[in-house]
Amino acid sequence: MKKNLVLLGMMGVGKTTIGEIVAKKQDMKFIDTDRNIEKKYSMTISEIFDEKGERFFRIEEEKEVAESVKKNNCVISLGGGAFLNKNTQDAILRNTNSVWLDVDLKTLSERVKWNKKRPLLNKENSQKKIKQLYSERKDIYELANHKINCDNLEKEDVAKKIIDFYEKY
Numbered sequence: 237m238k239k240n241l242v243l244l245g246m247m248g249v250g251k252t253t254i255g256e257i258v259a260k261k262q263d264m265k266f267i268d269t270d271r272n273i274e275k276k277y278s279m280t281i282s283e284i285f286d287e288k289g290e291r292f293f294r295i296e297e298e299k300e301v302a303e304s305v306k307k308n309n310c311v312i313s314l315g316g317g318a319f320l321n322k323n324t325q326d327a328i329l330r331n332t333n334s335v336w337l338d339v340d341l342k343t344l345s346e347r348v349k350w351n352k353k354r355p356l357l358n359k360e361n362s363q364k365k366i367k368q369l370y371s372e373r374k375d376i377y378e379l380a381n382h383k384i385n386c387d388n389l390e391k392e393d394v395a396k397k398i399i400d401f402y403e404k405y
């Protein structure tokens with residue numbers, strides 16, 4: 237049985253859209269861990285952050301990833317912070333084929349604007365915060381099995397590169 241495929245990286249790089257494309261093309265199931273948490277609580281991620289706090293969300297996120305990696309034949313898109321959790325990291329590195337979808341900080345700053353769906357950013361300092369998160373996280377994302385720089389690539393092209401990587405395993 238082939239390992240699941242995990243997509244990770246910063247918010248705004250297109251993990252969900254690209255994951256859905258890959259899953260469809262490869263006839264695999266698609267899991268978005270944030271979406272599953274939203275369904276479980278009938279709340280948006282922002283509402284969960286507001287009403288229950290980030291710590292609660294991170295615990296749910298760890299549980300959700302642990303459940304997801306046990307399934308078969310899945311493409312799993314993670315929320316941007318999930319891979320920072322050591323248990324999550326270990327489970328992913330041990331049991332899955334993982335791809336870091338990266339974009340340059342400049343592209344990221346252009347793409348990721350504050351909106352209600354991004355509880356970690358706030359209106360006034362979203363650019364500063366995105367830079368801070370990226371510099372804190374990039375060395376951790378680097379642990380993934382494979383990295384794709386998505387700058388100047390259409391989502392379909394990124395999906396193709398992911399499939400090329402995945403088919404080698």
Ligand code: S3P
Nearest residue numbers: 246247248270281315316317355
């Ligand atoms: C987060 C990214 C979000 C979501 C939450 C926290 C992060 O997911 O999990 O807002 O810590 O970077 P996306 O990467 O899908 O936006």
